[in-house]
Amino acid sequence: MSNVLIVGELKNGELKKISKEITSAGRKIADALGGKVTALLIGSGVEKFAGDLGAVGADSVVTVNAGDFNAETWANLVAGVIKEKNPSVVLVPHTSQGKDYSPRVAVKVGAGIIADAVGLSVDGGKVVAKKPIYSGKAYGNFKVTSPIAIFTVRPNSQEVVQKAGAGAAEAASPSAGDAKVKIVSSDLSGGNKVQLAEASIIVSGGRGIKGPENWPILQGLADILGAALGASRAAVDAGWISHSHQVGQTGKTVSPNCYIACGISGAIQHLAGMGSSKYIVAINKDGDAPIFKVATYGVVGDLFEVVPALTDEFKKVLG
Amino acid sequence: MKIIVLVKQVPDTETNIKVGDKSINEAGIKWIISPYDEFAIEEGLRLREKNGGEVIAVSLGPDRVQESLRQAYAMGADRAVQIKVDNYVPFDTVLTAELIANFAKAENADIIIGGRQSIDSDSSQVVIQVAEGLGIAHISFAVSLEISGTSVKATKEVEGGTQVVETSLPVAITAQKGLNEPRYPNLKGLMAAKKKPIETKTPADLGNPASKIEVVGLEPPPPRIPGRKLEAADAKGYAEQLVKALREEAKVI
Ligand SMILES: Cc1cc2nc3c(=O)[nH]c(=O)nc-3n(C[C@H](O)[C@H](O)[C@H](O)COP(=O)(O)OP(=O)(O)OC[C@H]3O[C@@H](n4cnc5c(N)ncnc54)[C@H](O)[C@@H]3O)c2cc1C
Numbered sequence: 328m329s330n331v332l333i334v335g336e337l338k339n340g341e342l343k344k345i346s347k348e349i350t351s352a353g354r355k356i357a358d359a360l361g362g363k364v365t366a367l368l369i370g371s372g373v374e375k376f377a378g379d380l381g382a383v384g385a386d387s388v389v390t391v392n393a394g395d396f397n398a399e400t401w402a403n404l405v406a407g408v409i410k411e412k413n414p415s416v417v418l419v420p421h422t423s424q425g426k427d428y429s430p431r432v433a434v435k436v437g438a439g440i441i442a443d444a445v446g447l448s449v450d451g452g453k454v455v456a457k458k459p460i461y462s463g464k465a466y467g468n469f470k471v472t473s474p475i476a477i478f479t480v481r482p483n484s485q486e487v488v489q490k491a492g493a494g495a496a497e498a499a500s501p502s503a504g505d506a507k508v509k510i511v512s513s514d515l516s517g518g519n520k521v522q523l524a525e526a527s528i529i530v531s532g533g534r535g536i537k538g539p540e541n542w543p544i545l546q547g548l549a550d551i552l553g554a555a556l557g558a559s560r561a562a563v564d565a566g567w568i569s570h571s572h573q574v575g576q577t578g579k580t581v582s583p584n585c586y587i588a589c590g591i592s593g594a595i596q597h598l599a600g601m602g603s604s605k606y607i608v609a610i611n612k613d614g615d616a617p618i619f620k621v622a623t624y625g626v627v628g629d630l631f632e633v634v635p636a637l638t639d640e641f642k643k644v645l646g
Numbered sequence: 647m648k649i650i651v652l653v654k655q656v657p658d659t660e661t662n663i664k665v666g667d668k669s670i671n672e673a674g675i676k677w678i679i680s681p682y683d684e685f686a687i688e689e690g691l692r693l694r695e696k697n698g699g700e701v702i703a704v705s706l707g708p709d710r711v712q713e714s715l716r717q718a719y720a721m722g723a724d725r726a727v728q729i730k731v732d733n734y735v736p737f738d739t740v741l742t743a744e745l746i747a748n749f750a751k752a753e754n755a756d757i758i759i760g761g762r763q764s765i766d767s768d769s770s771q772v773v774i775q776v777a778e779g780l781g782i783a784h785i786s787f788a789v790s791l792e793i794s795g796t797s798v799k800a801t802k803e804v805e806g807g808t809q810v811v812e813t814s815l816p817v818a819i820t821a822q823k824g825l826n827e828p829r830y831p832n833l834k835g836l837m838a839a840k841k842k843p844i845e846t847k848t849p850a851d852l853g854n855p856a857s858k859i860e861v862v863g864l865e866p867p868p869p870r871i872p873g874r875k876l877e878a879a880d881a882k883g884y885a886e887q888l889v890k891a892l893r894e895e896a897k898v899i
Contacts, residue, residue, distance in 0.1 A: 434778035442771050471859060511809075
């Protein structure tokens with residue numbers, strides 16, 4: 328029997344989409360291996376999401392009551408549940424939080440780990456994880472040979488499939504232990520915006536937007552699409568927007584369903600961060616810009632005309 | 647203060663990658679220090695300049711990694727250590743971390759700094775696994791760091807913003823862009839670095855940990871959905887076509 332444990336994630340008390348994505352992925356693995364899917368949710372009042380995860384394939388949902396996120400205590404809680412439930416496969420979101428606690432969990436339970444998986448399949452009773460490597464210039468397939476295998480899974484890489492599991496909630500209270508790192512203060516002023524790394528649509532601007540006063544042009548499009556705002560390094564280095572918006576090798580890696588690049592040339596370091604986007608729209612004055620090599624839909628034109636027209640057109644159809 | 651900085655050697659971003667069966671074809675590859683590890687080296691040097699002590703640059707891999715260690719010497723590292731692993735699988739984070747943790751334990755290091763991720767594997771695992779292996783604190787995605795005596799204060803990037811955190815030594819740190827501006831090695835440093843000794847350790851010296859990863863195979867990236875340039879008379883025409891394509895063809899909006 329090979330059971331699967333998925334570790335869900337919340338934001339502002341709401342279930343994140345990645346939690347459903349990995350529950351569905353876990354269901355597929357469990358069906359192939361003949362096991363059960365347990366979802367773990369940590370936080371306060373998390374029982375109310377048991378049904379949501381049940382509907383996408385969780386047989387049971389373990390809830391652990393806890394306060395704010397801290398990587399060390401979260402690692403103890405997750406490792407505690409792993410030791411109790413003894414799954415052979417554990418799926419964790421490849422998010423800021425997941426990256427912060429998953430390494431500690433792997434060592435605590437003696438598991439091998441493959442991070443940033445975008446594909447999960449089963450071969451010979453083992454999960455094969457596919458991940459982009461060398462800035463997306465190759466893909467690797469890996470198995471974990473230890474009894475417990477952990478995979479962190481890239482947001483937007485797994486389909487959410489409605490498939491009823493029982494979703495029965497049960498509370499657990501593993502030891503959180505003490506954290507050696509204390510959080511003194513938090514500035515989460517960007518917190519309610521759509522998160523770049525997990526966004527399914529991104530509107531991104533580069534040097535072609537000419538100056539910080541022009542972000543509202545892109546933000547208008549982003550708002551109507553419920554998209555996150557991204558930027559090239561040139562725009563960040565010019566001081567037009569904070570580094571947290573930067574996409575690329577020295578910024579965030581993103582894999583949205585749709586990436587709209589406005590006034591971005593498509594340098595290799597930028598492609599390293601967004602090249603795995605499913606659909607890419609490029610709006611650029613220069614028809615020879617390298618971004619057109621990866622674009623699904625290319626518009627050779629002036630972004631100051633095309634973007635507002637696009638916003639108007641979406642307003643018409645999306646209300 | 648004993649500071650270990652982790653230096654991973656990776657293919658230059660602009661290098662073409664040719665996929666072999668279980669690893670890439672290394673012929674013709676230009677190797678560089680993973681960019682985030684340059685922030686780690688710089689931070690280590692700054693901490694030493696302020697607090698005294700020594701900076702030990704550690705790299706894991708075959709002999710070619712000595713070139714990266716010489717660069718760390720040229721920037722100002724005091725010692726350089728190669729953990730000599732000839733069949734190095736750059737995605738085997740648990741094995742890498744166990745070797746480094748065992749080295750750090752023997753050295754009784756106070757601080758371990760590495761990049762927030764290496765650009766060949768994007769795993770964001772090794773440094774924090776080293777912290778867990780040593781049973782010490784970690785601060786990931788650090789954008790500022792102050793150490794005085796044994797107290798550590800840092801600002802780290804988190805989802806939606808930043809946090810100020812505190813802990814005490816020993817600590818492991820992952821460097822995010824913004825932490826500092828790495829210095830360039832100067833010519834004198836580069837010349838001197840050529841003559842400096844590189845210590846080597848073998849896995850046998852460091853507990854001989856076992857790998858928990860099997861490489862099934864490498865493949866080229868999946869083909870992209872074929873693209874096309876749209877044709878229209880004006881901005882409105884482009885907008886109409888794009889909306890139609892994204893809603894009816896791609897079905898992503
Ligand atoms: C170590 C290293 C790491 C790096 N990391 C990153 C990274 O993480 N992310 C990143 O993005 N870059 C990164 N870079 C930088 C990268 O090489 C490019 O310099 C950068 O991506 C260029 O940004 P850009 O496309 O906005 O600017 P440019 O290359 O200047 O392109 C601007 C584009 O805008 C177009 N344009 C101008 N006006 C208009 C208009 N009115 N309408 C439409 N189009 C217009 C132009 O035709 C041009 O194609 C890195 C570089 C190095 C060396």
